[in-house]
Amino acid sequence: MTKEQRLKKRYSAEKRFKQYGIVSICMALLFVGLLVFKVLSEGSSAFVKTTIQLELNFDTKLLNISNQPTKEEIADIDFYDFTLKHILKVYPTNNRDEEKLLIKLFTSDFEFEVKKFFLNNSDILNKVITLPITASSDLDQLHKGNYQRDITEDRRKISNFQLKIYDQLLENKKINKTFNNYFLVKGDSRNPEIAGIGGAMLGSLFSILVCLIISFPIALLAAVYLEEFAPKNKFTDFIEININNLAAVPSIVFGLLGLGILLNVFELPRSTSLVGGITLALMTLPRIIIPCRASLKAVPPSIREAALAVGASKVQTVIHHVVPLAMPGTLSGTIIGLAQALGETAPLLLIGMVAFVVQVPGNPLDPSASLPIQVYLWSESAERGFVEKTSATIMVLLGFLIVMNSLAVYARQKFEKKWI
Amino acid sequence: MSTSAKISANHLNVFYGQKQALFDISLDINQNEVTALIGPSGCGKSTFIRCINRMNDVIDICKVEGEIAIDGKNIYDPKVDVVSLREKVGMVFQKPNPFPKSIYENVCYGPKIHGIAQSKDELDTIVESSLKRAALWNEVKDRLQEPGTSLSGGQQQRLCIARAISVNPEVILMDEPCSALDPVATAKIEELIDELKKTFTIVIVTHSMSQAVRVSQKTGFFHLGKLIEVGSTEKIFKNPTNSMTQDYITGRFG
Amino acid sequence: MTNDTHIVKSYGEELQFLNDSVIQMGSLTESLLADSMNAITILDKEAVSRIIQSDKKINEYRAKIDTQIMTLLVKRAPMAIDLRITITALRISQDLERIGDLAKGNAKKMLPLPQDLSQELLKSLKRLGAIVESQLNKSLDAYIKKSKDLSVEVIKLDTSVNELTYLSIKEILSFLSKDTKNLEYATNLLFVAKNLERAGDHIRRIAENIYFLVEGDYYKK
Numbered sequence: 001m002t003k004e005q006r007l008k009k010r011y012s013a014e015k016r017f018k019q020y021g022i023v024s025i026c027m028a029l030l031f032v033g034l035l036v037f038k039v040l041s042e043g044s045s046a047f048v049k050t051t052i053q054l055e056l057n058f059d060t061k062l063l064n065i066s067n068q069p070t071k072e073e074i075a076d077i078d079f080y081d082f083t084l085k086h087i088l089k090v091y092p093t094n095n096r097d098e099e100k101l102l103i104k105l106f107t108s109d110f111e112f113e114v115k116k117f118f119l120n121n122s123d124i125l126n127k128v129i130t131l132p133i134t135a136s137s138d139l140d141q142l143h144k145g146n147y148q149r150d151i152t153e154d155r156r157k158i159s160n161f162q163l164k165i166y167d168q169l170l171e172n173k174k175i176n177k178t179f180n181n182y183f184l185v186k187g188d189s190r191n192p193e194i195a196g197i198g199g200a201m202l203g204s205l206f207s208i209l210v211c212l213i214i215s216f217p218i219a220l221l222a223a224v225y226l227e228e229f230a231p232k233n234k235f236t237d238f239i240e241i242n243i244n245n246l247a248a249v250p251s252i253v254f255g256l257l258g259l260g261i262l263l264n265v266f267e268l269p270r271s272t273s274l275v276g277g278i279t280l281a282l283m284t285l286p287r288i289i290i291p292c293r294a295s296l297k298a299v300p301p302s303i304r305e306a307a308l309a310v311g312a313s314k315v316q317t318v319i320h321h322v323v324p325l326a327m328p329g330t331l332s333g334t335i336i337g338l339a340q341a342l343g344e345t346a347p348l349l350l351i352g353m354v355a356f357v358v359q360v361p362g363n364p365l366d367p368s369a370s371l372p373i374q375v376y377l378w379s380e381s382a383e384r385g386f387v388e389k390t391s392a393t394i395m396v397l398l399g400f401l402i403v404m405n406s407l408a409v410y411a412r413q414k415f416e417k418k419w420i
Numbered sequence: 421m422s423t424s425a426k427i428s429a430n431h432l433n434v435f436y437g438q439k440q441a442l443f444d445i446s447l448d449i450n451q452n453e454v455t456a457l458i459g460p461s462g463c464g465k466s467t468f469i470r471c472i473n474r475m476n477d478v479i480d481i482c483k484v485e486g487e488i489a490i491d492g493k494n495i496y497d498p499k500v501d502v503v504s505l506r507e508k509v510g511m512v513f514q515k516p517n518p519f520p521k522s523i524y525e526n527v528c529y530g531p532k533i534h535g536i537a538q539s540k541d542e543l544d545t546i547v548e549s550s551l552k553r554a555a556l557w558n559e560v561k562d563r564l565q566e567p568g569t570s571l572s573g574g575q576q577q578r579l580c581i582a583r584a585i586s587v588n589p590e591v592i593l594m595d596e597p598c599s600a601l602d603p604v605a606t607a608k609i610e611e612l613i614d615e616l617k618k619t620f621t622i623v624i625v626t627h628s629m630s631q632a633v634r635v636s637q638k639t640g641f642f643h644l645g646k647l648i649e650v651g652s653t654e655k656i657f658k659n660p661t662n663s664m665t666q667d668y669i670t671g672r673f674g
Numbered sequence: 675m676t677n678d679t680h681i682v683k684s685y686g687e688e689l690q691f692l693n694d695s696v697i698q699m700g701s702l703t704e705s706l707l708a709d710s711m712n713a714i715t716i717l718d719k720e721a722v723s724r725i726i727q728s729d730k731k732i733n734e735y736r737a738k739i740d741t742q743i744m745t746l747l748v749k750r751a752p753m754a755i756d757l758r759i760t761i762t763a764l765r766i767s768q769d770l771e772r773i774g775d776l777a778k779g780n781a782k783k784m785l786p787l788p789q790d791l792s793q794e795l796l797k798s799l800k801r802l803g804a805i806v807e808s809q810l811n812k813s814l815d816a817y818i819k820k821s822k823d824l825s826v827e828v829i830k831l832d833t834s835v836n837e838l839t840y841l842s843i844k845e846i847l848s849f850l851s852k853d854t855k856n857l858e859y860a861t862n863l864l865f866v867a868k869n870l871e872r873a874g875d876h877i878r879r880i881a882e883n884i885y886f887l888v889e890g891d892y893y894k895k
Contacts, residue, residue: 659890
């Protein structure tokens with residue numbers, strides 16, 4: 001082969017190699033794109049809810065109160081009855097079954113919506129006000145086009161009568177779509193239209209906070225000791241091997257650990273973010289120690305020598321000079337470890353954070369779910385309304401993960417700028 | 421060995437594991453003088469100088485036998501506190517290594533940890549005087565908060581010298597301080613060494629024969645871990661006694 | 675002396691070149707001195723033209739050696755023995771040039787010996803010339819061999835050069851007192867004797883420099 005032929009062969013080999021790289025990247029982007037597209041297309045509709053405009057006459061006689069109502073009187077108002085009267089006016093009928101169907105078009109929580117409006121607004125007595133009331137999940141799904149209309153009635157969730165009312169309301173422009181404020185704020189519910197991830201979000205937040213508070217200091221101190229102070233012998237080698245292995249242990253094992261020790265031996269309360277946080281901390285510890293040690297190793301020995309030569313003790317050298325320089329790597333490792341912990345489902349299942357929790361937790365000792373577990377729970381449900389909410393929860397989860405990973409990149413850049 | 425010498429090495433033997441790096445070194449370093457250590461690579465001069473402030477302690481496999489006495493007291497005595505030794509004996513390294521902090525913080529770190537300054541004003545005074553004595557004050561007085569690493573190579577080395585001076589040592593050890601610098605920066609440091617020797621005792625390791633001639637009053641020639649010849653710089657470079665010394669400085673081997 | 679060659683071969687070659695130049699300059703000076711003595715004593719006319727040629731060449735060597743030394747100092751910053759080699763080459767070439775000037779000066783002054791003067795007059799002068807020539811020869815030998823002993827011999831013999839000069843001058847003066855006709859000739863002979871003494875001093879300095887080169891220290895009696 002001549003020199004020119006060899007050169008040509010080399011160039012074409014390099015070109016091919018570059019093309020393989022581009023193809024791989026494109027495939028990876030394709031998969032990511034597919035995932036994001038699927039999630040976005042299914043989940044974005046969860047952020048809007050259907051409402052029905054209901055006319056309400058806040059006549060004091062209907063409310064059974066005086067014109068200057070006292071606190072006791074207000075507490076005694078039967079909002080269910082009051083609202084029901086107005087609902088039945090929407091499509092007056094004498095048939096009791098039809099009345100039931102009409103009521104079922106509205107959310108089961110309609111009295112609480114009216115009560116909330118009443119308590120938050122003062123100047124509404126004896127006035128007629130049109131309130132948007134959340135529609136039921138079935139109407140919501142119908143309006144979003146997820147239910148087929150042209151199948152037989154017994155196979156449909158919406159009856160013909162309900163369809164008639166729906167079409168009329170539509171014609172009268174009484175059906176609207178608004179931003180679904182319940183989704184981000186409320187806790188779990190049997191009724192999809194008022195179910196939200198508020199509880200799961202706080203559950204995740206508390207778990208991650210507990211995880212951070214426990215794992216970060218312990219991991220940092222362990223890494224500093226192992227890297228700077230521990231003698232280099234077989235015992236410390238053994239510890240290092242074990243830490244590396246722990247990072248690869250399946251997370252469900254940590255769930256078993258949490259179940260066996262935290263719940264059975266220490267008898268901590270089940271289903272709480274506290275236990276969830278401790279379990280996640282055990283799992284995250286090795287994942288912080290390893291990048292922290294790598295960052296400590298990367299600090300150039302010249303800095304240590306300079307500090308020692310000026311008369312700093314070993315401890316002063318490590319605390320004043322080495323650890324601050326290892327911070328960028330440690331922080332990124334920590335944030336990435338926390339992001340992984342945020343998405344963990346298996347260990348939290350085992351310690352019981354899978355309970356059906358309606359109440360949004362107020363502190364880490366309250367029972368709660370977490371975001372990935374909420375996804376799991378809703379994905380198992382038969383109700384059509386939960387499908388979009390599952391995808392929407394995944395969107396929120398992905399959003400948090402992107403934010404946390406961006407924080408990691410930002411933290412790394414900001415700290416690195418300082419020391420070069 | 422004369423007891424009036426500032427630093428006195430007596431039958432010093434240094435081992436790295438099984439390998440012996442220094443053989444029976446006995447050498448006096450006089451006060452307020454610059455002593456140069458010359459010799460080919462790997463001859464042990466850096467090892468020797470790092471024994472004087474016990475920097476070799478951080479190397480696990482390094483074993484030191486014999487003694488080095490400063491002001492008559494053996495620094496390898498187990499009762500000696502290494503931290504206060506290093507307050508007395510400062511070091512400047514081959515590659516400038518300022519802390520990745522501001523210029524001010526670089527110079528005030530030593531006084532802070534040794535508790536030399538009692539107040540911020542005292543710290544300011546120490547920083548200013550150290551930078552002045554290192555001939556760097558005029559160039560940095562308006563930007564003390566900038567990072568030390570933003571200075572040029574020569575300025576960084578002078579910053580390291582200011583840092584070493586800030587704790588008021590008695591001895592300054594310099595391990596090839598100019599080898600990473602350009603000729604102008606080198607000249608400034610040599611000028612600085614000339615000034616500093618009035619207040620400090622200086623030991624300098626150098627690969628540049630002409631630098632050793634210019635800055636030092638006494639020179640020691642090392643080869644393969646042994647001290648071949650030591651004497652006044654003039655004698656060593658004009659008419660050395662040992663033929664190996666002559667061969668080295670005239671470039672006949674090395 | 676050191677026996678190894680420099681790591682940078684061209685350095686050693688430059689020093690060797692300097693050494694050879696000095697030796698060549700030295701042998702030129704030797705022949706110039708011999709020719710000048712011949713011009714004085716046997717009135718060799720061809721010697722005079724040879725003298726002028728030699729002097730020119732000696733001056734060229736002087737300039738060449740000067741340039742070589744400047745280059746060596748700038749390029750190599752010579753230490754210890756190399757420094758002594760360089761400095762002594764500079765000094766020796768200066769002394770050789772002076773010796774050449776003195777010899778040339780002697781030859782130029784000479785007029786034919788008047789018929790009625792005897793050769794006896796020139797006896798001490800001839801002896802002086804011979805000793806000076808042998809001193810120069812010995813010192814160049816000392817330089818080539820880098821011999822301490824030879825240089826010490828030359829240094830010690832310088833006293834006899836001075837004594838012989840004194841003797842020659844006395845002889846010439848006594849002749850002068852008897853014979854006032856050849857005043858100019860006799861005066862020139864006085865100058866010749868004096869110049870030979872000065873040449874002897876330069877040769878002694880060359881030997882002292884060779885001693886310094888070899889020993890690293892100046893010769894002390």
